Amino acid sequence: MLSNASKYAIRAVLFLAENSSYHKKYGSKQIAEELEIPLSFIAKLLQQLAKAGVISSTKGPKGGFFMTPQNMQNNINSILKEIENENIFEGCFLGLPRCSDENPCPVHHIVAPFKDALWNKFQNQTILDFAREIKQNGSFLSLKGVEIKRKDLL
Amino acid sequence: MLSNASKYAIRAVLFLAENSSYHKKYGSKQIAEELEIPLSFIAKLLQQLAKAGVISSTKGPKGGFFMTPQNMQNNINSILKEIENENIFEGCFLGLPRCSDENPCPVHHIVAPFKDALWNKFQNQTILDFAREIKQNGSFLSLKGVEIKRKDLL
DNA sequence: ACAATAAAAGACCAATTGATATTTTATAGT
DNA sequence: ACTATAAAATATCAATTGGTCTTTTATTGT
Numbered sequence: 001m002l003s004n005a006s007k008y009a010i011r012a013v014l015f016l017a018e019n020s021s022y023h024k025k026y027g028s029k030q031i032a033e034e035l036e037i038p039l040s041f042i043a044k045l046l047q048q049l050a051k052a053g054v055i056s057s058t059k060g061p062k063g064g065f066f067m068t069p070q071n072m073q074n075n076i077n078s079i080l081k082e083i084e085n086e087n088i089f090e091g092c093f094l095g096l097p098r099c100s101d102e103n104p105c106p107v108h109h110i111v112a113p114f115k116d117a118l119w120n121k122f123q124n125q126t127i128l129d130f131a132r133e134i135k136q137n138g139s140f141l142s143l144k145g146v147e148i149k150r151k152d153l154l
Numbered sequence: 155m156l157s158n159a160s161k162y163a164i165r166a167v168l169f170l171a172e173n174s175s176y177h178k179k180y181g182s183k184q185i186a187e188e189l190e191i192p193l194s195f196i197a198k199l200l201q202q203l204a205k206a207g208v209i210s211s212t213k214g215p216k217g218g219f220f221m222t223p224q225n226m227q228n229n230i231n232s233i234l235k236e237i238e239n240e241n242i243f244e245g246c247f248l249g250l251p252r253c254s255d256e257n258p259c260p261v262h263h264i265v266a267p268f269k270d271a272l273w274n275k276f277q278n279q280t281i282l283d284f285a286r287e288i289k290q291n292g293s294f295l296s297l298k299g300v301e302i303k304r305k306d307l308l
Numbered sequence: 309a310c311a312a313t314a315a316a317a318g319a320c321c322a323a324t325t326g327a328t329a330t331t332t333t334a335t336a337g338t
Numbered sequence: 339a340c341t342a343t344a345a346a347a348t349a350t351c352a353a354t355t356g357g358t359c360t361t362t363t364a365t366t367g368t
Contacts, residue, residue, distance in 0.1 A: 001155040004326065007249030027344060040328045047346060060335030061343040085324095095161030096288075097297045106287045107275060114268040121261060133260045134250075143251045158356065181314060194358045201316060214365025215313040239354095 006083045008037050009045045011141050013079055016055055016067045017131035018141075025057075025064030035142045045083065052082045072128035080122070089115050160237045162191050163199045165295050167233055170209055170221045171285035172295075179211075179218030189296045199237065206236045226282035234276070243269050 002010075012031055020026055026034075028043035035042070046065050050057040054074055057065045080088065092099035092108070099105040101112070140146055156164075166185055174180055180188075182197035189196070200219050204211040208228055211219045234242065246253035246262070253259040255266070294300055 001247065002249070004249075010248055011250070025344095029344090038327060041326070043345080044327090044347095050345080057345060058335075059333070059343085059345045062336065063334085063344050065345085093155065094164055095156070095158075096165065096293055096295060098294055103293050104291055105293055106279075106284050106291075107272060110268065110271045110275065114264065117264045118261060121264065125260075130260050137258055137260075139250055139257050139259055140252055141250060179314095183314090192357060195356070197315080198317095198357085204315080211315060212365075213313085213315045213363070216366065217314050217364085219315085 001088055002080075003084060005041075005045060006080055008035075008042055009049060009079050009083045010076065011035050012037070012042055012046060013049065013055060013067075013127060014131050014134060015141050016065060017072050017127050018135065020066035022056075022066060022068065025062070025066040027064045031065070034144055036144055048082055049079065052078075054078050054082060067127075072131070073126050075124070075126055076122040076130065077119075079127075089119050155242055156234075157238060159195075159199060160234055162189075162196055163203060163233050163237045164230065165189050166191070166196055166200060167203065167209060167221075167281060168285050168288060169295050170219060171226050171281050172289065174220035176210075176220060176222065179216070179220040181218045185219065188298055190298055202236055203233065206232075208232050208236060221281075226285070227280050229278070229280055230276040230284065231273075233281075243273050 012035060015031060015035060016026065028046055029039060031037070031046070032039040032042045046055065046057070049055045050065060053071075055065055055067050055071055057063070092105050093111040094105045094107060096105045099108055101108070104112075134141065166189060169185060169189060170180065182200055183193060185191070185200070186193035186196045200209065200211070203209045204219065207225075209219055209221050209225055211217070246259055247265040248259045248261060250259040253262055255262070258266075288295065
């Protein structure tokens with residue numbers, strides 16, 4: 001559903017939301033390493049996002065990417081708008097024409113509420129909210145340096 | 155989420171389920187025209203599906219693609235297994251590693267039940283069930299020859 | 309036997325997405 | 339001013355997906 005590019009972008013933004021500030025910037029190289037994403041690829045994505053104002057950046061020594069408190073007030077949809085080149089919420093899941101609440105395809109009643117819930121979350125929760133949630137849930141943006149316990153692999 | 159190929163394949167199979175029989179076969183050309191899908195593309199997909207036993211076919215004059223009652227007992231997942239080259243139900247929606255019920259990403263609780271419901275429907279309902287549902291709902295597999303009323307376009 | 313029909317097979321081409329490498333520009337520190 | 343650093347810009351390349359075309363094989367009807 002989401003392209004690799006979008007997933008990478010989201011992870012990178014959430015990483016910055018959690019770790020960066022005006023006084024603590026991250027270069028593409030660090031981010032690529034930390035999240036185990038191909039360097040040149042994430043560099044390009046970060047540039048796009050910076051240009052669009054989703055994140056911030058400064059050139060030169062001590063420069064890098066970071067997020068301001070304002071940046072963190074953006075939502076996930078603002079990331080997708082930049083990276084994804086079509087609206088993932090549009091179109092019938094099965095590709096039927098004129099699929100709608102009135103003319104539902106066989107999975108319409110499963111897909112429509114899902115899209116709705118997802119869109120709402122991507123629209124109404126800020127990036128800051130997401131970052132906090134991840135921290136609270138004990139989720140990982142990367143497995144870099146995470147010790148995997150034997151029992152977890154079974 | 156689904157590739158074009160899968161969507162085309164599903165529509166074509168449902169069309170055959172609704173219209174074909176051993177005594178009423180359809181050539182790729184008719185199907186392509188009826189569903190407004192590129193001929194060569196759908197031809198290839200139909201061949202794959204026939205090879206896999208999802209649909210039936212015979213060569214030569216009076217030949218074509220069709221579905222037997224047994225074919226119609228297959229489910230949608232059997233189509234996806236042939237056409238889609240990766241399991242669409244696997245992997246974290248946001249691309250986070252080790253996302254699970256215990257380590258949920260911020261949209262896990264939205265995505266997991268959706269995937270579940272979808273998988274169940276694709277697994278437990280037959281193609282015949284789907285075809286019937288579409289007929290009953292008044293949905294369209296194609297807009298070929300469907301008159302669109304003015305009010306519908308507003 | 310042979311002509312016509314239609315699927316099967318496979319080679320091929322185009323567009324999109326994923327990924328890389330190179331050059332240019334801005335800035336900080338000396 | 340000069341050097342080092344790091345983003346910005348851009349050109350390029352590879353892989354996947356989407357789509358087309360040509361040849362071969364099977365079958366039917368005469």
